[in-house]
Amino acid sequence: MAQRGLKNLFEKEVDQTMSDKQTLTINGNQIEFDNGETILDVCRRSSIDVPTLCHLKGANPTGACRICVVEVENARSLLTACSTPAAANMVVETESPAVITAREEILQLLLSSGNHNCAVRGSDDKDWTGFQMKVREDDNSAELCPVWGDCRLQDLAYHYQVNGEGFAATETRYPMETVNPFIVRDFSRCILCGRCVQACNEVQVNNAIDFGYRGAATKIIAAGDKPLKDSDCVFCGECVQACPVGALVEKDVRYQVRQWDTEKVRTTCSYCGVGCQLNLHVRDNKVVKVTGVEDLPPNNGSLCVKGRFGYHFIDSPERLTVPLIRKNGELQEASWDEALDLVAARFKEIRDNSGPDSLGVLTSARITNEENYIAHKFTRAVLKTNNIDHCARL
8 A cells, every 4th residue: 555655646746747847849849948948958959950150158148140040939029049048838930931031131241241251252253353352462362261161150151042242341440460379360250259258258267358349340359459469368279269250260270271181180188187188180190280179078178278289399390209318428319228228227326326315206297197106106116215296286
């Protein structure tokens, strides 16, 4: 009797929980949702495609670009899916004629503003040639956009088959900033989506950049509208990875590297012990670019300046590839066995003649825990000293 009573109570609670589940209807399909989810959250979880430009995972939704608009029954206007909470019995259309028209107009406005020479501007040869000549003068390059083939705006322009000729071209107010060592800021391609601002302020919490000025003069600025090199920017590159267009590009790869030229190789950053996951972009067996692996701990795509930009040593012509031993005042190449025998002999000589505490070992945060453990055992068991420290503490 007691077991039957418990079973009935459990079934009643399950039935009550199921009845409490909230649902909404998207494109004719009834879908359950949890409190706090937005329409975009529900759509993405249900594999319903809703395009975005300004939305950044992990940051507060702004609805700034409005490309994610959807039609909600009884709403007075189209609503942005990224910032509209899901509600019980809501009826949503993500691809209605009104939604498609709105997205096409938004894309046309974006493409008409600045140097978006991604081969979607128009089909008139004369107009295209004139436009491309102007871009060439601004960019000092005859090539198409530096992120051609890796641009969200271009993807959407192709998808919706639109160009920027429906509206008068908007001239850019601000010259390109190339004075810092890592990032080119091309304001002529900035769509003011705000992803870089959120990446800096909400994800990395560096608070180095924000929106400046107003209206048509709006610009992403560092404090006092200084160049990034003179600002609080730490050059983590989070803004570059977040930028959906060609407004922020790594200086060394601009017009030098195209995404289809490279192969991604995932690895672990060796600069410290955090274990950040990297994508090495490799071309001809050479690392030409580094990005963070998104949606994967511990870094979830974020990197520091060393992890993102400090890869040139790999192929440096100054990098040592064989041991060197100083003979008669000059460094000469030697075999590993010869070099290790010399080091071992000198360690033994110093230990025996001057005592173990005349030696010390400094290990590195760039090697593995296992290698640091071996160094610790070598120092205490072989050299017979406790003089061992770690560079991270310094």
